[in-house]
Amino acid sequence: MKGVFELKGQVNRLCVVLCALVMVFTLSSCFDFVEQIDLKPNGSGHIAATLNLSKSKTKVSSLMKMKSVKGIQIPTQAEMEKEIRAAVQLLKQTKGISNVQYQTDFTNFIVNISCDFSQIESLNAFSDILANRFKTKISNSNRYYYNAQTNIFERKFVASNTWKAKFNQLGSDNTAQFADAFYTQIIRFEKPIVSQENNKAKVAANKKGVLLKLLFTDLVYGKSTLANKITLTK
Amino acid sequence: MKSKILLTGLACFSLMGSVKSQDLIKLIPENAEMIAAFNVKEIVEKANANKLNELLQKAGLFKQIEKSGGSVGNDIKNLGIDLTQTSYFYSRKTDSVSFIEFIFPLSNKGQFEKLLHDAGESKPFANGYSSIGLKPGSMVVYNDRMARFISSTMNTTFFDNDSVANRYGIKKVAYMAPAADAYSPEIDDSVAAVVDSTAVAVGWEEGEKEIQPLSPPAIIESVPDTLVASVEEAVPVPMDVAPAEMHDPSYYDSLYTAYEDQNRKNDSIRNALRDQWLTGEATRLLSTSYKPLSVSDQNKVLKNLGLIRLYVPHVEELYRGLMPYKSIPYLYMGINMDKFRTGYQDGVLDLSQEGNVLKLKGSMGLDKDLAEMSKRFYARKPNGKFSKYLTDKTLGFFNFNINSEAYLRDMPSYMAKYYGGLLGPQQDLVEWGLMALEVALDEKAIAQVMPGDHLFVVNGLRKFRKEYIDYTYDDDYNATEVKKTKDETLPVFIWMFTSKDQRLIKKGLDLAIAKALGKTQDGIYAFSSKKALDFPMYVLLKDDLVMVSNDSLSLHDIRQNKMAAPANKDFIKLMKQNKMSAAFDLQKLPAMLQEMGVSPGRQWDKTVAQLNQYGSTAITSKGIVGNRMEAEMSSKLPQTKDGAISYMIDQILLEIDK
Known part of the structure; x- marks a missing residue:
């Protein structure tokens, strides 16, 4: 019985945080999510995920001074930090993930979580854990694959209908409202890139990095995708 | 649920009675705590009967009535209720039970009876009334002229007193009482006693239990230990029952079963008492055993009645009745509730309509x-x-x-006189401290610094430059954090107050500047923001005004007398005519939100867009008029043919249709 109440308490807290995050995304409307992956030839590497809300810090700060908005309880800074620490703890306990670091800046509203991974499957676990923990899954499918023999790195991505529905609930003109919200993905390799298949991605001058910067709304509505297949030299 | 819908619908229409409203008000007992009067005739006229019919039809009332066997043809006039008079609601409380009653006049008893067909069979009651029992604890009694819905609720703390609980056969149970309780022969007897006492309890009249209202309950005298001792009453475990293993789940199961059983028995007793007392109350009401509301209170309810009026004859008593002064924390803290005073007498809250303006006006009588x-x-x-x-x-x-x-001179004595009782054992010390404060403060000098008149204004929008963190990438896509700026459109606030002696304020500002906490620019003190929302703060001392704002440009304009915008006469009138006033021009809100880039969400888009047609919403108070404190809230809704209430019903109908 006690366990049920504890679980319920955790779920309630989680709902608070996730609702607040949804609220922050939708009401603040200007933010950057930056994902940087450094991949080694053996499939291990380093990932850093950064959520930067400083463009909307006035609005976010206003939101956090309120107890609730539209019936949704706004968590305090302490509650948010607690949830982030819990997510970090989960990551530390995940097989294949090590050296988990995190930083929070509640003046500029920036959160950064990074870690090393020993294999590409652990990278998938990292994404899943964060997305599940904060219920911010914007895709039905988000998977990384790497074949060390063929030197092909692939990311599969399918946008989630849930986020599309959430965005449709907002004001009539979403495009203008989210004109300054971006999802940026940077992947760096040790071997040069032969080719990549996302027409919105750019290859670095040293041929060892790919940058993909997309409007968040395009991603949600499926107009653009994070999916890519990158072939490296052998 | 059915009866709730019916009664809600009846409440809407009960204002049109064939009985004169003055007759019905005389049926309210003089010790009613709270009285509400519904001027149905006015409501139906202003709301438009056809729209009301449509609203109730869409809310499902007429369908519900048809299901229960009645037939009203989707028209409130066929409910059998007189919609041309006033109906009333009131509440009354004793130590043991609280009653509420709703009285409304009838135009057609037969039609009304058909509505309640599903609720039960009508039985003759008393004094020419018939009755129908509704959900437990409530009933409706009616004759040719009127109907009365009466409901009773037991006061939860009444049975906390052991002697009262024992009197009715209610046994207190604790979840972790020894399992042997279930097997104790003493308990068996008391169980039988409880079963039997249900019948006995029915014989108890509610009035006999009535302790003097507001007098301190006996429990105050008791020592907390006595309370604990009276609860535990360890019952010895019979020798022939082996003590259960503490970790045996069946031990806890048996405890829980015994606990639940006793709770059920206690609930049965309470419910029987409640129903008994309800019947007794109804009998006394119908035989007009109670002294009616005083003539002066009746006048206060009926005089210049708008749409709805809520009247509380004794606000202080109501307030004290709501406070749990019987609870242990208050006893432990030594709070003497007898000494707690608010100074409030009666209270009135009025809802009225003047064209397209809805007004909510309140006033409270104060002691001399x-x-x-x-x-x-x-x-x-x-x-x-x-x-x-x-x-x-x-x-x-x-x-x-x-x-x-x-304020400074009188507040200490005010606190001591009215709130002294809440201070418990610290009362004397606190009163001494307040007296010392009174002696030490130079009220006149402080009043020169801040006499007490303040104005807070939101004067349009302005673009503010804000810094934020962004990222740049080199050729190899290595990210670097950079600081950038952007313009944000935010409201301009100015807070100003009179200050005849600004030396203290000026000295404080100069000191802050000297400590490099801010700087001066053209006679304006500037303090930069530290965190995201804390705006830069600017202070200007001009004439006998101190002004604080988040916008230096506004203060510059003020300093140079460049405020050229035309005056807002409505706002100025509101301010001059009241001791306190607050107003917001809703018409400006849609444009303001758009300029700020704030989207209310798709479901609110239409509502926000409609605000263009609204006028101002204002809250005002004239302070003390005679011996009454008065305040009013008004909202100017879009102009329609029928007025404010009709417009609101239109909006509700639109929402239902969505």
Whole structure:
């Protein structure tokens, strides 16, 4: 019985945080999510995920001074930090993930979580854990694959209908409202890139990095995708 | 649920009775705590009967009536209720039970009876009335002229007193009482006693249990230990029952079963008492055993009745009744509730309509001392110069005026007199401290620094430059954090107050500048923001005004007398005529939100867009008028043929249709 109440308490807290995050995304409307992956030839590497809300810090700060908005309880800074620490703890306990670091800046509203991974499957676990923990899954499918023999790195991505529905609930003109919200993905390799298949991605001058910067709304509505297949030299 | 819908619908229409409203009000007992009067005729006229029919039809009332066997043809006039008179609601409380009653006149008893067909069979009751029992604890009694819905609720703390609980056969149970309780022969007897006492308890009249209202309950005298001792009453475990293993799940199961069983028995007793007392109350009401509401209270309910009036004859008693002064924390803290006073007498809340303006007006009677003191507190007018800053750009404002000198001088004695009882054992010490404060403070000097009139204004929008963190990438896509700036459109706030002696304020500002906490620019003190939302703060001392704002440009304009915008006469009038006033121009809100880039969400888009047609919403208070404190809230809705209420019903109908 006690366990049920504890679980319920955790779920309630989680709902608070996730609702607040949804609220922050939708009401603040200007933010950057930056994902940087450094991949080694053996499939291990380093990932850093950064959520930067400083463009909307006035609005976010206003939101956090309120107890609730539209019936949704706004968590305090302490509650948010607690949830982030819990997510970090989960990551530390995940097989294949090590050296988990995190930083929070509640003046500029920036959160950064990074870690090393020993294999590409652990990278998938990292994404899943964060997305599940904060219920911010914007895709039905988000998977990384790497074949060390063929030197092909692939990311599969399918946008989630849930986020599309959430965005449709907002004001009539979403495009203008989210004109300054971006999802940026940077992947760096040790071997040069032969080719990549996302027409919105750019290859670095040293041929060892790919940058993909997309409007968040395009991603949600499926107009653009994070999916890519990158072939490296052998 | 059915009866709730029916009664809600009846409440809407009960204002049209064939019985005169003055007759019905005489049926309210003089010790009613709270009385509401519904001027149905006015409501139906202003709301438009056809729209009301449509609303109730869409809310499902008529369908519900048809299901229960009645037939009203989707028209409230066929409910059998007189919609041309006033109906009433009131509440009354004793130590043991609380009653509420709803009285409404009938135009056709037969039609009304058909509505309640599903609820049960009508039985003759008393004094020519028939009755129908509704959900447990409530009933409706009616004759040719009127119907009365009566409901009773037991007061949860009544049975906390052991002697009262024992009197009715209610046994207190604790979840972790020894399992042997279930097997104790003493308990067996008491169980039988409980079963039997249900019948006995029915014989108890509610009135006999009535302890003097508001007098301290006996429990105050008891020592907390006695309470604990009286609860535990360890019952010895019979020798022939082996003590259960503490970790045996069946031990806890048996405890829980015994606990639940006793709770059920206790509930049965309480419910039987409640129903018994309800019947008794109904009998007394119908035989007019109670003294009716005094003539002066009747006048206060009926005089100049708008749409709905809520009247509380004794606010202080109601307030004290709501406080759990019987609870142990209050006993432990030594709080003497007898000494707690508010100084409030009666209270009135009125809802009325004037064309497209809806008004909610409240007033509270104050005792002589409090009225005199309050008049001194609010003896201050707004600075005449405030008017210059209420312009056609003003989105909203808040003004209040108190007399600082009187406030500082009288507040200590006010606190001691009215709230002394709440201080418990610390009362004397606190009163001494307040007296010392009174002696130490130079009220006149403080009043020169801040006499007490304030104005807070939101004067349009301005672009503010804000810094944020962004990222740049080199050729190899290595990210670097950079600081960038962007313009954000935010409201401009100005807070200003009169200060005749600005030396202290000026010295404080100069000191802050000297400590490099800020700087001066053209006679304006500037303090930069530290965190995201904390705006830069600017301070200007001009004439006898101190102004604080988040916008230096506005203060520059003020300093150089460049405030050229036309005056907002409505706002100025509101401010000058009241001791406290706050108003917001809803018409400006849609454009303001759009300029700020704030989207209310798709479901609110239409509502926000409609705000263009609204006028101002205002809250005002004239302070103390006679011996009454008065306040009013008004909202100017879009102009329609039928007025404010009709417009609101239209909006509700639109929502239902969505």
